[in-house]
Amino acid sequence: MIEVKNLTKSFDGRTVLHGVDATFYTGKTNLIIGQSGSGKTVLMKSLVGLLRPEEGQILFDGRDLLTMKRDEIAALRKEIGMLFQGSALFDSETVLGNVMFPLTMFTDMSRAEQLERAMFCLERVNLIGAENKYPAEISGGMQKRVAIARAIALNPRYLFCDEPNSGLDPKTSILIDELLSDITHEYGITTVINTHDMNSVLGIGENIIFINKGHREWVGDMSQIYNTSNEALNDFVFATRLFQEVREYVAEHGTIEKRRP
Amino acid sequence: MLLTNSLATFGRYCLFMKRVFSLPDRWSVFARRTVAEVMKLGIDSIPLVLIISVFIGAVIAIQMQLNIASPLIPAYSVGLATRDIVLLEFSNSILCLILAGKVGSNIASEIGTMRVTEQIDALEIMGVNSANYLVMPKIIAFVCFMPVLVILCMATSLIGGYGVAVFTDLITVSKYLYGLQAFFQEWYVWYALIKSLFFAFIIATTSSFYGYYVHGGALEVGKASTDSVVSSSVFILLFDVILTKLLLQ
Numbered sequence: 001m002i003e004v005k006n007l008t009k010s011f012d013g014r015t016v017l018h019g020v021d022a023t024f025y026t027g028k029t030n031l032i033i034g035q036s037g038s039g040k041t042v043l044m045k046s047l048v049g050l051l052r053p054e055e056g057q058i059l060f061d062g063r064d065l066l067t068m069k070r071d072e073i074a075a076l077r078k079e080i081g082m083l084f085q086g087s088a089l090f091d092s093e094t095v096l097g098n099v100m101f102p103l104t105m106f107t108d109m110s111r112a113e114q115l116e117r118a119m120f121c122l123e124r125v126n127l128i129g130a131e132n133k134y135p136a137e138i139s140g141g142m143q144k145r146v147a148i149a150r151a152i153a154l155n156p157r158y159l160f161c162d163e164p165n166s167g168l169d170p171k172t173s174i175l176i177d178e179l180l181s182d183i184t185h186e187y188g189i190t191t192v193i194n195t196h197d198m199n200s201v202l203g204i205g206e207n208i209i210f211i212n213k214g215h216r217e218w219v220g221d222m223s224q225i226y227n228t229s230n231e232a233l234n235d236f237v238f239a240t241r242l243f244q245e246v247r248e249y250v251a252e253h254g255t256i257e258k259r260r261p
Numbered sequence: 262m263l264l265t266n267s268l269a270t271f272g273r274y275c276l277f278m279k280r281v282f283s284l285p286d287r288w289s290v291f292a293r294r295t296v297a298e299v300m301k302l303g304i305d306s307i308p309l310v311l312i313i314s315v316f317i318g319a320v321i322a323i324q325m326q327l328n329i330a331s332p333l334i335p336a337y338s339v340g341l342a343t344r345d346i347v348l349l350e351f352s353n354s355i356l357c358l359i360l361a362g363k364v365g366s367n368i369a370s371e372i373g374t375m376r377v378t379e380q381i382d383a384l385e386i387m388g389v390n391s392a393n394y395l396v397m398p399k400i401i402a403f404v405c406f407m408p409v410l411v412i413l414c415m416a417t418s419l420i421g422g423y424g425v426a427v428f429t430d431l432i433t434v435s436k437y438l439y440g441l442q443a444f445f446q447e448w449y450v451w452y453a454l455i456k457s458l459f460f461a462f463i464i465a466t467t468s469s470f471y472g473y474y475v476h477g478g479a480l481e482v483g484k485a486s487t488d489s490v491v492s493s494s495v496f497i498l499l500f501d502v503i504l505t506k507l508l509l510q
Contacts, residue, residue, distance in 0.1 A: 048386050077388030088379040102387055105286055160386075 001026050002047065002158065002190055007056035009042055016042045017053065018214045027188045029181050029204045031195055034211035035236055041162065043211060044194045048082060048160050049073060060158065078106055081151030081189075083161040083180075087143040089135040089150070095122070096131035099149045106154060121149040125179060141172035145179065152183060158190045159183070165197040173197060177204045196236075198243055201225065210236070226250045274470050280392035281400070281469070294398040302364050302399060302465075303406030307413065309363060310356065314414045317355075318421025321346050326431040339432045340422065340440020347418040348449040354501045356414050357407075357460035361493040365468035368399055369489035372472030373482035381473070396469040400462065407461035408454050415453070456504050460497050467493045 002024040009017040016039045024030040034040045045051040047058060049065055058065040060076060068076065089098050099118040103109055109117065122128055125145040135143055144164060151159055161180060165173040181204040184191040193200065201208060202222050210218035212232045220228065225237060226247050238244050285291035325339045325346075372395055375381050384391040419441060426437035468489035475485045 050382060050385065074388045077386060080386060082383065082386045084379045084383060086378055088383040090380055090383075091374075091378075104290060105387065105389060 003059040005057040007053050009053040016214050020216045022209045024190055024192050025207055026190045028206040029184050030192045030207040031205045032209050038211045039214040040194050040211045044162055079157040081156035081159045083147045083151050083164050085163040085166050087147040095133050095146050099153055102154045121153050125149045140167050144176050161193040277470050281396045283393050295402050298398045298402035299406050302403045310410050310414050311417050314417035315421040318418030319425045322422035322425040336436040337440035340437040341443050343422040344441050348453055352411050352414040353453040353457040357497050358494055361464050362490050365464045365490050365493045366486045368468040369472040369486040370482055373475035373485045376475045377478055400465040403465045404461045407457045411457045452508050459500055463496045464493045
C-alpha cells in the first residue's frame with residue numbers, strides 16, 4: 001500500500017499540488033485521473049522519486065520515501081516497476097535485452113536463469129516470437145507490452161504506469177488495461193496508473209483518485225463514478241456523448257456487461 | 262550574469278562528474294559497455310582519421326615545399342617541417358577538433374535522445390546510476406582509444422607527405438625520408454599523446470554533460486549537440502595553449 005499525505009509541490013513559486021492525500025491499495029488498480037495540467041504527472045513523478053515535493057509524506061508500506069537515505073531509496077527502487085508514456089525502451093537493446101536488463105543489473109541469476117525469466121515475462125504479455133526485434137521494429141502496442149514485461153521482470157511490489165494507453169488504438173488500449181489489471185491481481189502488486197482514458201477509468205478503475213487543479217477532489221471506484229455529484233469530475237469523465245449515454249444506460253440497467261476483446 | 266551562469270554550469274558539471282565517476286553497479290556490464298563504446302567511438306572513427314590524415318599530410322608537404330623553397334634552406338626541411346607540424350599540432354589538436362564534431366555530436370545526441378524519450382528516467386527509477394552507466398564507459402573507451410587514433414593519424418599523415426614525394430616532382434623521396442628522421446625529438450610524440458588524452462576527456466565529458474541535461478524535444482537535442490561541439494572545441498583550444506606552455510617550455 002502507498003499512502004500519500006499532505007503532498008505539496010511547487011515550480012517557480014506556482015503550486016502544482018496542494019496538500020494532496022491519497023491511498024493506493026495493494027492488489028488493486030489505482031487510477032489517478034484528471035485533466036491535462038491538473039498535476040497528476042507531478043504526483044506520479046513525486047511518487048517514484050523523480051521529483052521532490054516541498055511538504056508531505058509518501059509511505060511505501062510505512063517507509064517514507066522523502067526521509068529515506070540514498071541506499072534505502074536504491075533498495076526501494078528495485079521494488080518498483082514503471083511503464084512510461086513513451087515506453088522508454090532502450091533503443092540499442094532487443095526486446096529480450098530490454099526485459100533482461102533489470103535481471104542483469106540487479107540479480108545474481110545465471111544467464112540461463114535470466115533468459116528463462118525474461119521469456120516467462122514475454123510470454124505473460126504475449127510477445128513470444130518478438131524477442132530478437134529492436135524497439136523500432138515493433139508497434140506502439142507491442143512496445144508497451146515489452147515495457148510491462150520489463151517492469152515486472154523483478155517481481156515488483158509497486159507498478160507505476162504513466163498514460164499506458166496514449167497513442168494506442170481502442171482495442172490495443174483495452175488489451176493493455178486488461179493486462180495491467182490481470183498482472184495486478186495475479187501478483188498482488190500495488191499498481192498506480194496515471195490516465196485520462198475514460199475506457200480505463202470505467203473498465204479497470206478499482207480505486208480512482210481525481211485530481212483537479214492540484215487538489216484531490218474525489219476518491220471512489222468505477223461503479224461510484226456514475227453517481228458522483230462532483231461537477232468537475234462529471235465534466236471530465238462524461239465529457240463526450242458516448243460516455244453520457246453509457247451513464248444513462250447504467251442508470252437504467254444498473255451495470256454494463258464487461259467483455260474482453 | 263554571464264559569470265554566475267558560467268559558475269553555475271561549471272558547478273553542475275562537477276556534480277555530474279561526481280556521479281559519473283562512482284563505482285559501477287555491475288563491473289561485467291561496465292566492461293561490456295566499454296568494449297562496445299570502443300567500437301562505436303574509436304574503431305568507427307578510424308576511416309575518418311585515415312582519410313583526413315592522408316590528405317592533410319599531403320597538403321602540408323606541398324605547402325611546405327612551396328613556401329620554404331629557397332637555396333638557403335635544405336630540401337629535406339619539407340620532411341622535417343611536415344613531421345613536426347603533424348606531431349606537434351595536427352595529430353592531436355586539429356584531429357581532436359575534428360573528432361569533437363564526429364564523436365561529440367554522436368555522444369550528445371545519443372544521450373540527449375535517451376533523456377527526451379525518458380530512457381534515462383527509466384534507468385533512474387530502476388535504481389541505476391544513469392550518469393555512471395551511460396557516460397563512464399564512453400569516457401574510458403574514448404580516452405583509452407585516443408592514443409591509437411593519434412598514432413594512426415601521425416603515420417598516415419606522414420604517408421600522405423610521402424605520397425607527394427613519390428607521385429610529384431616537388432621533393433625527392435630520399436630528401437623527404439631524410440627530413441622525417443632529421444632532428445627527431447621523441448618527446449614530441451609523448452607531447453602529442455598527452456595532449457590528446459586531455460582532449461579526449463574534454464570531448465567525452467562535455468558532450469555527455471550537454472546531452473544529459475537536455476530538456477524538451479528533438480529541437481533541444483540538436484541544440485545540445487551543436488553546443489557540445491562548440492564548447493568542446495573552445496575548451497580544446499584553451500587547453501591546447503595551456504598544455505603547450507606546460508609541456509614544451
